[in-house]
Each structure stands twice: as C-alpha cells, then as structure tokens.
Amino acid sequence: MNVKRRGRPAGASVRKKSKGKAVGSGGQRRAALEGKGPTPKAEDRVYHPAYKAKQLRERAAANRRNRTQQTGSRRPAINDTEIVTGRNSVLEAMRTKVPATTLYVAARAEFDERMREIIGIANGRDIPVLEIMRSEMDRMAGRDTVHQGVLLKVAPYEYKHPADLLQRAFDSCETPLLALLDGVTDPRNLGAVIRSVAAFGGHGVIVPQRRSAGVTAAAWKTSAGAAARCPVAMATNLTRTIKDLKAAGVFVVGLDGDGEVPLPGLELADRPLAVVVGSEGAGLSRLVAEQCDAIVSIPISAATESLNAGIAASIAFYEVAKLRAEAA
Structure with a gap:
C-alpha cells in the first residue's frame, strides 16, 4: 500500500538539531557568585562629591575650549609682565623666589652688597642678567621711578581654574x-x-x-x-x-x-x-x-x-x- 506523504504546511518552522553540548545554568550561577565587578571610582558615582567636582571640571574645560576657539588666546590674566625696581625691592623679590625672567643691570652701576647678592641669586637660579644703558633702563622703569640701576622682570602668573x-x-x-x-x-x-x-x-x-x-x-x-x-x-x-x-x-x-x-x-x-x-x-x-x-x-x-x-x-x-x- 502506497502512503503519500503530505508536504509541510506553508509557513511552518523546522526545529534544527542543536550542535554541540547545551549550555545549562551553571555559567549564570557562577557569574552571580562573582559579584558585580570592581567598585566604581568615586568620580563615577553620581551621589559622591567627586562626581560633582568632575562635572565642574568638564564644564570648565569646555568653557576654556570655547573661549580659545573664539579669541585664539589663553585665559586672560589680571596682570601682564611686571617690572620690580630698586635694590631693596629686587633683593627681597629674589630672596622670596618671585618667578623672574630677566635681571637688568645698568651699565657702570655702582656695586654694593645688595647688588652682589642680587646677581649671585640670579646666577644660582639661572636667571639671565643683562647689562643695558641707563637711558634704556629709565624708559623701561618710567621717568619718575628711582630704579637705582637694577630692574627685575617678573613673568605673568599662571592662574588655575x-x-x-x-x-x-x-x-x-x-x-x-x-x-x-x-x-x-x-x-x-x-x-x-x-x-x-x-x-x-x-x-x-x-x-x-x-x-x-x-x-x-x-x-x-x-x-x-x-x-x-x-x-x-x-x-x-x-x-x-x-x-x-x-x-x-x-x-x-x-x-x-x-x-x-x-x-x-x-x-x-x-x-x-x-x-x-x-x-x-x-x-x-x-x-x-x-x-x-x-x-x-x-x-x-x-x-x-x-x-x-x-x-x-x-x-x-x-x-x-x-x-x-x-x-x-
């Protein structure tokens, strides 16, 4: 007796045989026992003060980038390069390690103990010492300033955010x-x-x-x-x-x-x-x-x-x- 096989109805799915060994729940249980991983850093925890500080830093960095793109310059400073005049003032500035860039000494200036100490400190800190004419020193210091033959140029301070x-x-x-x-x-x-x-x-x-x-x-x-x-x-x-x-x-x-x-x-x-x-x-x-x-x-x-x-x-x-x- 011939038996005619019926075809698979349209749209019916075929269950494929699995290849390899079936994975059970052991892996999931093992992952659960291992915990949730290392503790996040303080700055990554939403309710930690360090997270708020991180947001503040990122916002500040974005503002700095915007200002740089708009002006093409660094953050504005309160003061530009400053000139310190007078032997006592220059010596005190050198002793307190004011960040100086150049020491100017007038040509044929009289040397005393203060001048020798000023130049000694400058040499020890690798600050360039330049000898200039007194007329040029008068122009740099201002006509009404008593400079006593010595000027100290101080770099602009680099402010933080x-x-x-x-x-x-x-x-x-x-x-x-x-x-x-x-x-x-x-x-x-x-x-x-x-x-x-x-x-x-x-x-x-x-x-x-x-x-x-x-x-x-x-x-x-x-x-x-x-x-x-x-x-x-x-x-x-x-x-x-x-x-x-x-x-x-x-x-x-x-x-x-x-x-x-x-x-x-x-x-x-x-x-x-x-x-x-x-x-x-x-x-x-x-x-x-x-x-x-x-x-x-x-x-x-x-x-x-x-x-x-x-x-x-x-x-x-x-x-x-x-x-x-x-x-x-």
Missing part, C-alpha cells in the same frame, strides 16, 4: 578648604591670605577677574614664598563660581562683622568649606553675601572697627584648622 583647586583636595583625600576674595584690591592682603591658607592646610585661593588684586611681585613678597606652593585660581564670575562650588558639595561662608554665626566653634568647619573674605571698607558685596550658606563674624573689641582681609583670613583659617584637628 577654581575646579582645579577642588580636584587638588580630592586627589590628596582631604576635606576641601578654600579662600575666596571679594573686592580685595591690595596685593599685600592677597599675599597675606595666600600665606595663611598655605599655613593652615588650605587648598588654594580664588580671586575674581575684575576689581581684585592679582598675584604681582608685591603679593609674592608678602606671601613669603607661599605663593609657590599654594595655587591661586581666577573666577570670571565670583557668584557663578560660588554656585558651582555649592553644587559640588562645598559649604560657603562669608566673613562679616555683622554676621549672626560666631566663628569660634563653627559647626561647618569639618565639612568641605570655602571662606569668602571681603574688603576692609565695603565688606562682602550683596550678591556674594546672598549666595553664602552662613555669614560668620569674628568677635573683636568694640574699640576696633574692623580687620583687614589678611588678618581676618588668618584668624578664620586658624580656627577651622583647630576645629578639624580636634575632630580628627
């Missing part, structure tokens, strides 16, 4: 501590603040691009060399920078004589902290004060009207360093 200072603290696994200056125009006050920040474990100083002292030779000398190890950053907009720091988990406090929070025993001392110091006369500007998490006052005698920026910063950073040491 505020995000770089925050990253410096995270890289050292330390709680960030920064100083921000609001309207401080005296470079000696800036130098004093730099010295205090370096002395009490701070991670840098932030100055606004406008209406502020820059890191000039005067600031270098007042810092007593601390400017070589305590970086200074430039903020295009101080209010915007404060907002960025707060978004990165930093608490911002302003110093003001009328502040409601006393500095002694400051509760925020052990947190990531930025201290804003205003000018002696005007104090904190309104916009900056509004962005601060707290306005802190330093108790002083009623006979004293106010403290200058350098002294106020020294007291504040000492108190913060003391409270952090007690809490450690």
Whole structure:
C-alpha cells in the first residue's frame, strides 16, 4: 500500500538539531557568585562629591575650549609682565623666589652688597642678567621711578581654574578648604591670605577677574614664598563660581562683622568649606553675601572697627584648622 506523504504546511518552522553540548545554568550561577565587578571610582558615582567636582571640571574645560576657539588666546590674566625696581625691592623679590625672567643691570652701576647678592641669586637660579644703558633702563622703569640701576622682570602668573583647586583636595583625600576674595584690591592682603591658607592646610585661593588684586611681585613678597606652593585660581564670575562650588558639595561662608554665626566653634568647619573674605571698607558685596550658606563674624573689641582681609583670613583659617584637628 502506497502512503503519500503530505508536504509541510506553508509557513511552518523546522526545529534544527542543536550542535554541540547545551549550555545549562551553571555559567549564570557562577557569574552571580562573582559579584558585580570592581567598585566604581568615586568620580563615577553620581551621589559622591567627586562626581560633582568632575562635572565642574568638564564644564570648565569646555568653557576654556570655547573661549580659545573664539579669541585664539589663553585665559586672560589680571596682570601682564611686571617690572620690580630698586635694590631693596629686587633683593627681597629674589630672596622670596618671585618667578623672574630677566635681571637688568645698568651699565657702570655702582656695586654694593645688595647688588652682589642680587646677581649671585640670579646666577644660582639661572636667571639671565643683562647689562643695558641707563637711558634704556629709565624708559623701561618710567621717568619718575628711582630704579637705582637694577630692574627685575617678573613673568605673568599662571592662574588655575577654581575646579582645579577642588580636584587638588580630592586627589590628596582631604576635606576641601578654600579662600575666596571679594573686592580685595591690595596685593599685600592677597599675599597675606595666600600665606595663611598655605599655613593652615588650605587648598588654594580664588580671586575674581575684575576689581581684585592679582598675584604681582608685591603679593609674592608678602606671601613669603607661599605663593609657590599654594595655587591661586581666577573666577570670571565670583557668584557663578560660588554656585558651582555649592553644587559640588562645598559649604560657603562669608566673613562679616555683622554676621549672626560666631566663628569660634563653627559647626561647618569639618565639612568641605570655602571662606569668602571681603574688603576692609565695603565688606562682602550683596550678591556674594546672598549666595553664602552662613555669614560668620569674628568677635573683636568694640574699640576696633574692623580687620583687614589678611588678618581676618588668618584668624578664620586658624580656627577651622583647630576645629578639624580636634575632630580628627
């Protein structure tokens, strides 16, 4: 009897035989036992302060690239090349290791102990020493300047970005501590603040691009060399920078004589902290004060009207360093 095989219905699928050994669930169980892999870096964890700092750095880098594309130049500096004149001033600048590029000595200038020490330091630091005519030195220094036969050319300071200072603290696994200056125009006050920040474990100083002292030779000398190890950053907009720091988990406090929070025993001392110091006369500007998490006052005698920026910063950073040491 002939049996006629029926064809496969249209659209029917054919089950293919598996090749090789079937894989069971052992691999999945083994993967489960191995865990989820290494712990992500702090900067890759969304809720970690380092992640916010990373975002701040990336945003700053993008802004720098945009500015470079638009202007074709580097970040603007507060001061251009500076000339230091006079034997005492030049000698002090050399002793405090101000980053000089060239030393100029007038032809046939009289040499004394100061001049010999100046040239000795310059030779030791490989700073070029050039002899020029006195008429040329008069032109460089300005007709009304007494240069005493010696000039020192100081290179423009290379400012950091505020995000770089925050990253410096995270890289050292330390709680960030920064100083921000609001309207401080005296470079000696800036130098004093730099010295205090370096002395009490701070991670840098932030100055606004406008209406502020820059890191000039005067600031270098007042810092007593601390400017070589305590970086200074430039903020295009101080209010915007404060907002960025707060978004990165930093608490911002302003110093003001009328502040409601006393500095002694400051509760925020052990947190990531930025201290804003205003000018002696005007104090904190309104916009900056509004962005601060707290306005802190330093108790002083009623006979004293106010403290200058350098002294106020020294007291504040000492108190913060003391409270952090007690809490450690």
